[in-house]
């Protein structure tokens with residue numbers, strides 16, 4: 199059986215169920231890289247120039263961990279999944295960059311996803327990818343339809359049950375109910391509701407963010423994330439704040455930020471990567487909106503290779519202290 203390696207980085211958190219369903223429907227076996235470690239980050243960093251953003255360095259570390267474990271590595275170039283809304287330039291040349299900096303890699307399976315070129319080109323690209331496994335176009339079509347359904351189910355599972363991508367992935371396949379029960383029974387009394395906004399590869403990579411979600415939960419916080427909102431909620435919040443989106447990730451930063459600043463959260467934490475152009479613009483817009491509204495506390499957390507755990511812990515504690523004090527004051531005023 200052909201083994202396809204999928205790095206647990208970048209678009210993994212958005213599309214893993216989709217890709218896994220597609221490849222398995224075509225008879226392949228999927229191998230996922232392990233969670234990020236310091237060694238993976240160091241190895242990934244050693245292949246690129248220093249000012250490459252942290253998520254790309256982490257991605258390369260994951261790719262390196264898949265060498266010798268699979269027959270192919272899947273590295274798509276996702277340019278655009280919505281008309282006239284574009285991905286960060288790092289994603290556009292990902293297969294070429296990966297090939298260039300990791301020459302010892304097994305062959306790369308790539309696909310160019312650009313919805314602006316029309317549906318016909320998209321189908322052709324999917325068929326071209328599927329042809330590596332079968333010459334039967336109906337089999338490829340069936341695999342792509344199953345993959346699309348898996349994507350919709352995954353999104354629906356997260357938004358309707360308030361799950362993060364790792365929790366939803368953990369519940370696949372067929373064991374979702376066990377996971378839903380597990381994650382819906384919050385064992386700790388809630389003292390604050392904190393929304394975290396940003397790219398999934400920053401929010402859910404526990405090594406990169408120093409276990410941000412775990413730390414918030416240990417501090418008796420209920421954590422909300424962009425994936426817990428529906429596509430419609432994210433889209434309408436983005437439109438309210440900036441009009442038409444230009445970047446693919448505006449919804450998970452600006453849309454989620456605008457939504458949670460106005461409803462459901464005592465505080466919002468914006469997580470971004472040092473040196474990321476799109477993030478610095480988008481997070482600043484959310485910060486300005488938080489200042490304008492003046493109702494919900496906002497803090498941004500910038501992550502990079504040398505971000506110290508102690509620094510993250512100190513900032514979190516200070517932020518939560520401020521929120522708890524604010525809540526106590528509100529209760530006192532009401533009383």
Ligand code: SF4
Pocket residue numbers: 251252253254286287288289397471473474475476477
């Ligand atoms: S959006 Fe920012 S963090 Fe993400 S890949 Fe692009 S530059 Fe890196």
